[in-house]
Amino acid sequence: MSGPGAGAEEQGKPPPDLRLVGPALVVWTTTAVVLGAGPGAVLRVVAGVAAVVCGAVLLLWSGRRSRGRQLAGLLLSVGAAALAATLATADLHRGPLPGLARRQAVVEARLTVTRDPREGAGGGAAPYVVVRATVDQVEGMSVRTPVTVLAEGAEAGRWLALLPSTRLAVSGRLRPVEGGDVAALLVVRGPPQVVTGPDTVQRAAGALRAGLRSAVRPLEPDPRALLPGLVVGDTSAVPPDLDEAFKATDLAHITAVSGANLSIILVLLVGAAARARTVERGGLAARVGLPLRVTAGGGAALTVGFVILCRPDPSVLRAAGTGLIMLLALATGRRAAPLAALAGATLLLMLVDPWLALSYGFALSAMATAGLLTLGPRWAEALTRRGWPGWAAEALACAAAAQVLCGPLLVVKAARVSLVAIPCNLLAEAAVAPATLLGFAALAAAPVSMAVAEFLAWLASFPTDWIIALARFAADLPGAEVAWPGGWGGAVLLAAVSCAAVACLPVLRHPAVAVLLALSLLAVLLRPAPLTRLVTGWPPDHWRVVMCSVGQGDAEVVSAGPGSALVIDAGPDPHAVNRCLRSLGVVRIPLLLLTHDHADHVEGLPGVLHDRQVGAIETTPSQDPPAEWARIRRWAGQARVPLLTAAPGESRGLGELHWQVLWPDGPLDSAVRGPNNASVALLVTAPGLRMAFLGDLEPPAQSRLMEHLDAYPGLRHLDVLKVAHHGSAKQDPDLIRALAPRLALISCGAGNTYGHPAPVTLALLRSLGATVLRTDLQGDLAVLDAGGRLSVATHER
Known part of the structure; x- marks a missing residue:
């Protein structure tokens, strides 16, 4: 609706209408400041009312002077924004629920689902489902308080089928939250108890979305995952590696439905906004002879339906608000003013939903549109x-x-x-419109004929494949993105x-x-490798082992010859570990060892597998947590890489590189429970170098490992120790003293909330004379062996 071209009637190129830009920016800024100011609702109400009164007085005093009216308008905007933001935060503190959350009380509640549930898992936790809802009744009192529901347990997956407007009866424990637009976190276990199903509108929207998912089922995995996201914002099936590729190329707005999709549909109906009131106006409405007002009404109905179908996400709301204002101008015969429409939509949306002022997605959508205009x-x-x-x-x-x-x-x-963002967006743009239109056609055809819907989805897969291939190719370029x-x-x-x-x-x-x-x-x-090494000095010559800087997680690379390496753990981020391996020139991985199945050690697996020859993946015998183990199986199966299980005492070799499995030494008993204590611990030896990798072992398992020191004499007085569990305080001092490493390497994320590494662990290592190096401070850590002399090189990213 808002292309940059000028209409035939506007050859004089009138200046852009900026009257609403100032008030919109003032409302946005004021709302963000008030929402971020924390408690103090009374003061904010007083400030807002005072600003409104001052603005009204100034408006009356200024009369017809334009500058006075403009200043009065800005003050009125400040007051209105302060009042709206104050009322929005007041909803979070009203009623009994915030007090119950502070006491972490167990409550019986009735609530209404307001957004689509989403699945999540992280940090090695069991799978869970997150649902945004409004509590309608708690402790026998009628309320209207927004909360986030966290559904846990074996039946958490049943929550994924819920649609907005569904009413539930739940029992769970409330927990307080800091900041945000909800009053509490409600943790529940077990399946949802539906009191009232979704309303007719949401049921119809849900059926259309389900029909599209069925229509794309015969497609290849990537277009099957992306097309529902491109059409209706359903990104639940997008794999992590594809998501990372879109982020690296700044194409992430394509993986979820955006305002561009609405623009495509409205242009199809109405034609270009610049020619909307000329005889050359295009669109389907003009072809069938519909008058402008009827066309505008049809566009408004289509916009409302689009928001319901694709959900009121920030970018969708921004596009809908702007489009509705443009359609209003079309219906009333006013000159199209896209910038004024954007500013007006922003102002109104901020007053209706002040939390949009803190929405990252809304800001990106608004700024992108402002750039286009x-x-x-x-x-x-x-x-x-x-x-x-x-x-x-x-x-x-x-x-x-x-x-x-x-x-x-x-x-x-x-x-x-x-x-690569600009060329990627430029090249992808040509495929977005056909993919979107064909996807919507498949969605509309699904209730009538699934065969036709599948055919249309198959046609849509061609432009979708182009977008995917472009994102993957550009993201794989070594210099696709730079640190900033x-x-x-x-x-x-x-x-x-x-x-x-x-x-x-x-x-x-x-x-x-x-x-x-x-x-x-x-x-x-x-x-190119020679140029990169010349400029950055990375990778250094004669590197033997590299601890990759992958954030709060583990990924180590042990050289097994030119282009070949033993890789231990994959970190939490596919992109980060892929970048590290690519910088080292690793193209062959005879064995990838995953010490245990926590997300910070295995979620980067797609990045390790990408464009590399991986001989096998070896894991701990403990397949816990089950959700992460299922992901490992799926990724390994897709890459056709065999899965092995580490055996007690197992010994392997690769040229001059040898390693032995130190732990687990057999089935784990009750004294060493948990995924961390199930970590595979290795002793790796190479000519002139002895290294131990302890995964996330904690004191119970570390103490048991002490019993095997006599069986592995090479463990004493190590050259290199990968400190267990990111250097946490959970260490067995006797084991560390026995290992007595010359170098202690710690992998942890900058500013992590776990307190890793712990000061007590650092003090113990330094008291033994060990040189301690950390990825959060020094980036990638490379242990070098030049002529028998051990040294370390670092590489900040």
């Missing part, structure tokens, strides 16, 4: 003047404008910058760099400069 047309005109075809100039300008405005926000959340300072400081820095880059663009008119820049960018993207 402000910078996009100007850059497109500049490219056209330099001889670019109109379609190419508009496509490139829009992709670049959206990326320039969204880039600083992306840096706030993830401290990195994608170097995070937080708001990094955002300001990136904004300054972007402005400087735009200012320097005229220099590219010189062919020599353009060629040099293109070659430099190509070198950064491909990162």
Whole structure:
């Protein structure tokens, strides 16, 4: 509805309507400040009312003076935003539920589901389901308090079938939460007890979504997972490695339904907004002869249906609000003003749902749209003047404008910058529209004929496959993304760099400069090994073992010759471990050992398997937790890699590299319970080097391991020790004293909430003369052996 082109009637190019931009920004800022200010609702109400009164007085005093009216409007916006935000936070503190949550009381409650349930598992926990809901009754009192329901247990999966508007009777324990837009966390076990099923509208929307899932079932795994997300926002089946590829290329907005999808559908119905009131207007409505007001009404109904079907996510709400305002202008004969529509939609949505002011997705959607409406047309005109075809100039300008405005926000959340984002978005855009339209056609056909729906889904899989192949190819480029300072400081820095880059663009008119820049960018993207080593010094020569910096998790690489390695654990992030292995030039992994099945050691498995020859995956005999073990089985099966189980006393070798399984020494008894104590512990030896990898063993298992020291004399006075459990305080001092390592390597995430590594563990290691190195402080850690002399190189990412 809001393309950058100008209509035939607007050859004079009137200036953009900025009257609502100021109030929208003021409302957004005020709402964010009030919501982030913590408790103090009374003071915020007083401040809001005072601002409204001041604004009203100033409005009356200023009369017809435009500046006075503008200032009055801004003050009114401040007051309205403060009042709306205060009322929103008041809902979280009203009634008995917050007090019950502070006491962690067990309650019987009636509640209404407000959003689709989602499945999750992390940190080695059992699978669970998260459901957003509103408590209608608790302790016999009628309330209306938003909560998050956490369903645990063997029957948690039954919660995934619930639809919004379903009413439930539950029994569970309340827990307090800090911040956010809910009053408490309600932890329940067992299946849901449905009191009233979903209403007719939600039942119909749920049936359509289920029909699309059925229609895509015959497709290959990747398009089967992505197409429902592209069409209706159902991303439950998107695999982690594909999700990481979309994040690395800044195509993540494609993995979930966005405002662009609504724009595509409205353009199909109404035609381009710039030509909506001309005889050349397009769209299906014009072809069947519908008048403008009827067309606008049909577009409004379609927009409401789209929000219900695709769920009121922030980007969908932003697109719906903007579209409805544009349709209102169409129906009343007013000039289309896309920027004013965006500002008006933002202002109204913030007042209706103040929590959108803190929504990362809403901010990205609004900034991307602002880029398309402000910078996009100007850059497109500049490219056209330099001889670019109109379609190419508009496509490139829009992709670049959206990326320039969204880039600083992306840096706030993830401290990195994608170097392939603009070309990837440019190339993917051509496939988004056909995939979306064919996907919606399959969704509409499913209730009538599943065969037709499956055929349409098969057609939609071709553009979807193009998007997937593009994301995977670009993400696999060694220089697809670069580290960048995070937080708001990094955002300001990136904004300054972007402005400087735009200012320097005229220099590219010189062919020599353009060629040099293109070659430099190509070198950064491909990162040929000789050039990378020359510039960064990584990987160092003669490296023997590398502890990869993968965040709060473990991933170690032991060299077994050029391009070959024994890999121990995969970390929590497929992208991080893949990047580490790629930087080391590892293409063959005869054995991948997963010490135990916690997520921080195994969730990166798809990254290890990606484009590498993996001979086998070996795991602990304890298949706990079951959810992670199921993922390991699925990933190994998809890659056709055999699964082995570590045997007590097992001994293997690979050239001059040898390793022995120290633990488990047999079936685990009640004294050494839990997945951590089931970790496979290894003694790895190579010429002149002895190393021990202890997984996440805790004191009960470590004490038992002490009993085997006489059987493994190579364990005493180690060269390298991978400290157990990220250096936590749960260590057996006697074992560490017996091992007496020269180097102690600790893998942990920067700023982790577990307190890893523990000061007592660091003090013990240093008291034994060990050199302690940590991934949270020094990045990747490489142990080198140059002529029999042990040394360490580090590489920050």
